[in-house]
Amino acid sequence: MRGKEMKKVVGFGYHKTNAVYMRRFKNGKWESGKLVKEDQFSISVMAPALHYGQQCFEGLKAYLRKDGKVNLFRISDNARRFQSSCERLLMPQLPVEDFIEGVKATVLENKDFLPPYGTEGTLYIRPLMIGVGPKLGLGAADEFLFIVIVSPVGAYIGDPKPIKVVTSEYDRAAPFGTGDVKVGGNYAGSVFALEIAKKEGFQDVLFLDPKTHTKIEEVGAANFYGITFDNKYLTPKSPSILNSITNRALKTLAKDKLGLEVIEGDIYIDKMEHIKEAAACGTALLITPIGSITHLGKTFTFTDHEKIGPYSQQLKELLTGIQFGSIADPYGWITTIN
Ligand SMILES: Cc1ncc(COP(=O)(O)O)c(C=O)c1O
Numbered sequence: 001m002r003g004k005e006m007k008k009v010v011g012f013g014y015h016k017t018n019a020v021y022m023r024r025f026k027n028g029k030w031e032s033g034k035l036v037k038e039d040q041f042s043i044s045v046m047a048p049a050l051h052y053g054q055q056c057f058e059g060l061k062a063y064l065r066k067d068g069k070v071n072l073f074r075i076s077d078n079a080r081r082f083q084s085s086c087e088r089l090l091m092p093q094l095p096v097e098d099f100i101e102g103v104k105a106t107v108l109e110n111k112d113f114l115p116p117y118g119t120e121g122t123l124y125i126r127p128l129m130i131g132v133g134p135k136l137g138l139g140a141a142d143e144f145l146f147i148v149i150v151s152p153v154g155a156y157i158g159d160p161k162p163i164k165v166v167t168s169e170y171d172r173a174a175p176f177g178t179g180d181v182k183v184g185g186n187y188a189g190s191v192f193a194l195e196i197a198k199k200e201g202f203q204d205v206l207f208l209d210p211k212t213h214t215k216i217e218e219v220g221a222a223n224f225y226g227i228t229f230d231n232k233y234l235t236p237k238s239p240s241i242l243n244s245i246t247n248r249a250l251k252t253l254a255k256d257k258l259g260l261e262v263i264e265g266d267i268y269i270d271k272m273e274h275i276k277e278a279a280a281c282g283t284a285l286l287i288t289p290i291g292s293i294t295h296l297g298k299t300f301t302f303t304d305h306e307k308i309g310p311y312s313q314q315l316k317e318l319l320t321g322i323q324f325g326s327i328a329d330p331y332g333w334i335t336t337i338n
Pocket of ligand 1: 223242282283284
């Protein structure tokens with residue numbers, strides 16, 4: 001199914017496209033990258049990516065503009081975060097310009113799969129690095145693959161109504177662990193908590209700080225922010241949170257365009273009365289309003305729980321306007337490719 005054949009792309013599923021980008025790191029250097037048709041390949045059964053989780057990834061999107069060109073959003077930030085993840089897992093740091101080149105080549109080769117302008121659909125981009133050189137003992141591989149995969153996607157959570165989330169007794173990250181980098185292990189450890197939340201009728205899980213379990217950290221695969229009654233944009237700051245590129249953009253927009261004071265700090269789970277609207281934010285979830293949080297059997301309902309709150313709505317319009325090119329980008333966040 002090609003993007004332009006889809007009137008509206010529904011959900012966050014994988015659709016195979018024309019090509020996947022592959023680039024190998026071998027004998028201490030990067031070989032040249034190539035686009036391949038197959039989305040399958042073979043690696044050693046002893047690849048450390050399979051046994052010891054030596055892998056990391058990124059998530060960003062390509063947006064089809066009204067004029068047919070394609071926008072990438074803050075791609076250098078994804079490239080730099082990818083480097084931090086690689087460094088933390090003893091993998092070679094791909095130069096920023098090489099990351100960008102691999103992403104651009106993959107998007108352009110799969111341009112037909114970009115959902116039409118005006119449908120809110122996008123081409124999700126998944127850069128990935130895996131340790132493939134065989135190794136039995138614990139340690140880093142000596143050979144790596146950098147891969148870029150794309151897939152047309154719609155909304156991560158289909159229902160536009162605010163979601164209900166629940167806290168978990170489990171953690172996604174340890175206090176001095178890998179929570180601030182985008183490595184598969186963080187997600188492997190968190191799907192169990194997500195599954196429990198879903199079985200209990202919630203749409204997502206809210207993780208608390210792993211040390212004290214008293215402060216809000218992150219929603220499953222997104223950052224958290226709240227808007228207070230005295231009009232402040234409040235978002236947690238913690239070394240075990242993934243530094244969301246979407247949240248970074250929202251902090252700027254909240255301050256510059258909505259005149260909100262931005263505060264990064266502790267948000268205690270038992271003290272949320274000062275927050276009127278809350279949301280999860282990230283590349284996949286965009287801005288997903290949160291209607292209520294359930295913690296230890298008690299539910300806190302935000303004032304704006306029936307529909308997206310007015311500040312989140314404005315932030316969403318500004319952000320998506322810049323991403324799709326209908327609002328001028330004064331920040332240099334957009335890379336347009338053709
Ligand atoms: C754990 C986690 N937090 C936050 C985010 C949001 O980050 P970004 O806005 O860079 O997509 C993501 C998604 O990548 C995530 O997986």
